[in-house]
Amino acid sequence: MPALAAPLIAWYRDTARDLPWRRAGFGAWGTLVSEFMLQQTPVNRVIPHLEAWLDRWPTPADLAAAAPAEAVTQWANLGYPRRALWLHRAAVEIRDRHDGIVPRDVEALLALTGIGDYTARAVAVFAYGDRHPVVDTNTRRVLARVVDGVAQAGPPGKADLARMEAQLPADLTAAAIVNAAAMELGAIVCTARSPKCDVCPLSAQCAWRNAGYPASEDRRRRQAKYEGSDRQARGAVMKVLREAAPTAVPLDAVIADWPDPVQRDRAIDSLIADGLAEAADAMLFLPR
Structure with missing residues (x-):
């Protein structure tokens, strides 16, 4: 088993947040909707909107039958409302191409409107239990610090998938947990600005910590001011x-x-x- 896997799995099983999309029986459609909503939106804002959305449109066919305007209205204040239109189009494509069932295959998922590498693999792994590397911003930061010994990750690219693949156990369930745990660790412990190294399960293995926390250029693009924009x-x-x-x-x-x-x-x-x-x-x- 890869060196990071065992401590990540143990930590996640003890401390993972109770989130709707992690509960037993939460299906592929709910997972897909949650991933659309979680793009650039904090978890605490997403949860009530997700629950209301799935109450109204419990299947892709239900959403596909609605007008695009209804999807945009239901999106409310989640921000970046194009995501609502993309999700509506994806629902139509799922209905028309896949008999209303969210596809399992990564390539089929990537062919849907609004779905990129991360979302396609997240659905395949977290909804269907397949083994793929799942990489988001939080995962990239964890790998940059623990493996590479730098404070911030470089620009995202296909190499990120190979780097995460190297950390996945062969077992399907364990691999899914490692994917989720790496994201969780980056979200709540190995954060961008105030990492909680004293409670990190990977602190002993962290190349960045062991090197004395060397500073690196902050490559993150700063978002333009909202007021007046x-x-x-x-x-x-x-x-x-x-x-x-x-x-x-x-x-x-x-x-x-x-x-x-x-x-x-x-x-x-x-x-x-x-x-x-x-x-x-x-x-x-x-x-x-």
């Missing part, structure tokens, strides 16, 4: 449309008091270009 303007437009749905809103009434009218128009145009809004007869509305 185009993102804020887009969010304000989406809020108006969600609250009015399914009724359309006169274009000139959409955030009419926005302090920068050029930014307001740019936000509306970008939402239309992204398929998150539609315009007709001087009215704006969610996609139908």
